[in-house]
Amino acid sequence: MSRAQGGARIDGQPTRAKLRTRASAYRHDGGFAATRACLWYGAPVSHDAAKALSARTGDTILGNKEAWTRRMFELATQMRADGGPVYDLSLGNPSLEPPALWRETIRELLVDEAPGMHRYMSNAGYPEVRAFIAKREARRFDQPFEASDVTMTVGAAGALNVVLRSVADPGDEIIVPAPYFSEYDHYAANASVRLVPVATGPDFALDPETVRAALTPRTRIVLLNSPNNPTGAIYDAASLDATAELLRAHRSERPVFVVEDSPYRDLVHDGSEVPAMMGRYENSLYITSHSKDLGLAGERIGYLLISPQATGRELLSRAFGFSNRVLGFVNAPALMQRALPLVLGHPEGRVEVEVYARNCRRMAEGLSALGYHLPPVRAGFFLFPRLPDSLRALGTAEASSDVALTEKLRAQRCVVVPGTAFGVPDHLRLSMCVDDAAIDGALAAFAAVGS
Ligand SMILES: Cc1ncc(COP(=O)(O)O)c(C=O)c1O
Numbered sequence: 319m320s321r322a323q324g325g326a327r328i329d330g331q332p333t334r335a336k337l338r339t340r341a342s343a344y345r346h347d348g349g350f351a352a353t354r355a356c357l358w359y360g361a362p363v364s365h366d367a368a369k370a371l372s373a374r375t376g377d378t379i380l381g382n383k384e385a386w387t388r389r390m391f392e393l394a395t396q397m398r399a400d401g402g403p404v405y406d407l408s409l410g411n412p413s414l415e416p417p418a419l420w421r422e423t424i425r426e427l428l429v430d431e432a433p434g435m436h437r438y439m440s441n442a443g444y445p446e447v448r449a450f451i452a453k454r455e456a457r458r459f460d461q462p463f464e465a466s467d468v469t470m471t472v473g474a475a476g477a478l479n480v481v482l483r484s485v486a487d488p489g490d491e492i493i494v495p496a497p498y499f500s501e502y503d504h505y506a507a508n509a510s511v512r513l514v515p516v517a518t519g520p521d522f523a524l525d526p527e528t529v530r531a532a533l534t535p536r537t538r539i540v541l542l543n544s545p546n547n548p549t550g551a552i553y554d555a556a557s558l559d560a561t562a563e564l565l566r567a568h569r570s571e572r573p574v575f576v577v578e579d580s581p582y583r584d585l586v587h588d589g590s591e592v593p594a595m596m597g598r599y600e601n602s603l604y605i606t607s608h609s610k611d612l613g614l615a616g617e618r619i620g621y622l623l624i625s626p627q628a629t630g631r632e633l634l635s636r637a638f639g640f641s642n643r644v645l646g647f648v649n650a651p652a653l654m655q656r657a658l659p660l661v662l663g664h665p666e667g668r669v670e671v672e673v674y675a676r677n678c679r680r681m682a683e684g685l686s687a688l689g690y691h692l693p694p695v696r697a698g699f700f701l702f703p704r705l706p707d708s709l710r711a712l713g714t715a716e717a718s719s720d721v722a723l724t725e726k727l728r729a730q731r732c733v734v735v736p737g738t739a740f741g742v743p744d745h746l747r748l749s750m751c752v753d754d755a756a757i758d759g760a761l762a763a764f765a766a767v768g769s
Pocket residue numbers: 410472473474475476499543547579581606607608609615619620
């Protein structure tokens with residue numbers, strides 16, 4: 319997949335088409351698995367075994383692009399088991415423990431609790447927790463949210479799937495600035511909608527013109543992720559204003575929603591403001607989670623917020639509860655919901671962001687010295703450096719330069735994710751959820767593979 323040069327869309331289809339061709343190869347001649355799917359990792363998959371899967375899932379999980387991040391993470395686990403150091407920068411698995419306050423809160427909640435605290439509840443969550451979130455976010459966005467505007471979800475991932483299930487029909491289009499979180503491909507596939515990646519500007523800034531050029535009568539959602547995974551970019555107020563204006567001017571039978579996926583909003587390194595569409599554009603839906611700012615990725619708690627000005631505000635609220643149910647989430651985890659009002663808003667109710675900030679600075683400085691280009695990272699814990707020209711020459715017909723470099727780094731026991739996984743070759747995605755030794759080892763590995 320390559321970034322569009324000056325065009326509005328990014329051509330995401332060749333990869334998919336290739337996957338389909340390869341998938342039919344394994345269905346028809348059984349040779350695919352041995353030759354392609356397991357190019358790097360995993361045991362060969364037999365033709366018979368592959369028949370167990372739906373075409374949709376088989377095409378994806380036996381495809382080359384699938385879950386690079388997870389695949390690299392598993393590779394790192396394997397390398398660790400084989401012995402020796404591994405400098406694993408592959409997965410954004412929060413390395414900071416949840417705050418002590420959260421742990422104490424959970425302990426207290428479990429002592430002498432009233433009966434019924436672990437039963438089913440309203441699919442949208444506990445009313446008092448929704449009311450708490452509404453009040454808290456009303457202060458942040460200066461919007462009159464009500465409890466009914468809040469749906470508690472199984473993380474941001476759950477919320478994204480709930481939104482897609484609720485507002486998009488098969489064949490509808492979702493515009494997303496690239497590079498983007500690669501799971502979006504799968505969420506779009508779950509809802510049979512088409513992801514339409516659009517080019518970003520210098521340093522991955524939101525480019526309203528590419529959004530405008532990609533709008534069609536089928537556009538249902540513009541999906542924005544700021545601060546961004548993988549780039550760390552924060553979209554500025556001017557680009558959001560321009561995007562809101564052009565969406566308002568777009569003639570469409572049905573509302574076009576802006577979905578803000580913002581799980582890194584509370585992980586800003588330096589107090590930088592993170593401008594939002596909520597409050598700028600009436601049909602805004604806001605998603606966040608506490609996977610990162612409270613270090614609770616495994617506990618699966620997040621929420622979804624409806625703009626008070628949204629078309630169909632009340633219906634959306636009903637639809638989100640329904641989708642939570644029928645997608646099989648049913649409701650967000652009860653105990654996690656109950657903890658939020660007791661933890662959020664306390665100064666100690668957050669992980670120590672400075673640790674991630676320091677890691678990002680150290681790695682960025684080291685990489686810059688080796689000739690990599692990185693925009694300043696102001697939030698989150700990912701870096702997305704562009705390869706120096708000399709290393710871009712590593713690319714071949716078989717593998718793009720970032721994939722080739724990923725392999726070279728692996729030989730130095732450093733595990734990264736190629737930018738190809740995010741639709742942007744010639745870059746690497748590095749997670750800074752690591753300790754100092756991993757940064758030292760990774761920088762030594764980068765130095766060893768040259769620049
Ligand atoms: C941009 C983005 N959106 C959504 C998610 C999913 O987060 P959660 O763990 O809250 O489901 C992630 C996780 O890495 C992410 O980076």
